[in-house]
Amino acid sequence: MAILTTGPIVNTPVNGVRPTQTITIKIVNNDPVNTSTVLFEGYYLNGTRTLYVLEAFPVGPNEVITHNNYANLDGYEFLFTIGDDTAGQTEISVWGKNADGELVDAHRLVSSEVKY
Template sequence: MILSTGPIENNPVSNVRPTQQLTIKIDNRDLVDTSSILIQGYYLIGTRTLYVLELISVDPNQVLTKNYYADFDAFEFVFTTSGLAEQQVQISVWGKDADGQLVSAHRLVASEQLGEA
């Protein structure tokens, strides 16, 4: 399954972008099977440029937290899930400012992401 945040605009306000860091929570709700997640992060400045490429394994009933740099005018993350538990994996994305506070405009829970089966 492929999930995407879609393009997220992060233009500066008073010379500071709202989101400096992106926190991604991955939750494998399957009690038996693992899942693999390919994480691709792009910054969008004139062109779509890959800057995060990571393949991770999520064990049964495991929750992982990943943090990525996101101080760009625009960015997008794409998650490709596979494995026996792929239908049981939920992913949420949380923008955070320089102080680590949540940026509500850049919060995406699993049901809000664009997906393709």
């Protein structure tokens, strides 16, 4: 089993608007045979750490899934738990997007940046 995290992400308003409104999570299962099960937890960070997303997704062999979540919060963090069989074959990236759906570079984490 592998547990990955984005670490805390600060999303402080600039001129009254937070840079990131939604996040897109991409999960890639590179295993040619086994299904990967990914549990993800999203936490709202505002003086306390409050769970606001809890979902599990099966990702078939060689499958890519995309999932969008609300992120118009002062701060947030996501944790991903990947099942044993495919932990080394599953990659996750997180992409912050503004109200227009454009990427927020500062809130972009590719799979090599999502840490153990």
